[in-house]
Amino acid sequence: MQNEQQRLIPPISDDEAIVVVNFIRKHCADVDTLVVHCDAGFSRSPAVALAAADILGLIDVGRELRDAVSQGVYQPNITVYQKIAGAAGLRDQRQADLDAVFGLPL
Numbered sequence: 001m002q003n004e005q006q007r008l009i010p011p012i013s014d015d016e017a018i019v020v021v022n023f024i025r026k027h028c029a030d031v032d033t034l035v036v037h038c039d040a041g042f043s044r045s046p047a048v049a050l051a052a053a054d055i056l057g058l059i060d061v062g063r064e065l066r067d068a069v070s071q072g073v074y075q076p077n078i079t080v081y082q083k084i085a086g087a088a089g090l091r092d093q094r095q096a097d098l099d100a101v102f103g104l105p106l
Helices: 002-008 014-027 044-055 059-070 078-088 091-102
Strands: none
């Protein structure tokens, strides 16, 4: 029963994605390091970190994270990334990256 309930909970809501984007944009000038984590730390936090790199225009960081994805070391949750990218207005800019990393169109 618990596994069934867990599957019904979306990894991130549209409102949560907006909160993430607003937080990143609000604090980007105030900090040198952004630490992202979640309860399990396996897919949601990597997706938030990748989206944060894209929002902040950290091309080299984004490239390193995408390289880690292609090596199977890093597994961002595509739904979480897509919702945050959409909330940040990055969907059109990042379509080619999504296709290359996840092999899926938006």
